[in-house]
Amino acid sequence: MHHSPSGGAGRGTASADGRLVSIGTVLNLLRDEFPEVTISKIRFLETEGLVEPQRTPSGYRKFSAQDVERLGQVLRMQRDHYLPLKVIREHLDALQRGETVPLPAPAQPRDLLDGERGAVPPEQTAVRIGRAELLMAAEAGEAELTEWESYGLLSAASDGAYDAGAIGVAKLIAELGRAGLEPRHLRAIKAAADREAGLVEQLVAPLRRHRNPQTRAHAEATARELAGLSVRLHAALVEAALRVRLH
Structure with missing residues (x-):
């Protein structure tokens, strides 16, 4: 799976025994390190293709430990390196394919979503x-x-x-x-x-x-x-x- 940078409390415990957890549980696991994260934010990251949770027959999202780990990586790269979501997605996908890729150079804070749909050029x-x-x-x-x-x-x-x-x-x-x-x-x-x-x-x-x-x-x-x-x-x-x- 993805190479995970160090840091963050609770990651990997979401389904250590293989069980899937709800979006509410994911929120609680992430909030120790990312107090600003919300359910809407997690849903947005799913919409943007950063994470792909499973769905129950009734449509509820279910996340694996790997999903929680990936969300932590996404939020960390946004917070610490000011990287746009497109760059983060490409970086994590490359890691998942087993490629050795350097972390992209950080952008300035106002460039955070430069190139994302609806973003204003810096x-x-x-x-x-x-x-x-x-x-x-x-x-x-x-x-x-x-x-x-x-x-x-x-x-x-x-x-x-x-x-x-x-x-x-x-x-x-x-x-x-x-x-x-x-x-x-x-x-x-x-x-x-x-x-x-x-x-x-x-x-x-x-x-x-x-x-x-x-x-x-x-x-x-x-x-x-x-x-x-x-x-x-x-x-x-x-x-x-x-x-x-x-x-």
């Missing part, structure tokens, strides 16, 4: 741009930007600068406008995005208040993971609704 979290630069990048006019801001779709900081992520937002607004969707039509999307962001913020708030700086950094990773899932769910729901309406 350069968009640091770079700030002026109004003229935003207008040029979005190929928009001053009147258009003013209208977008009036509907709350974009906003500048107190110094008048924008986060570089505003470029992507502005381009999408402009493209939707060319398709016939005016800024007033997009207010519902913005409101939904604000509600989703508020929900994510509420869920990661306990991690952000933690004294351990690694745990606080992990809060950013968790927020981006949840944001990615939210984006995917939103797209799936829109597609499902359109299938109903167009058929």
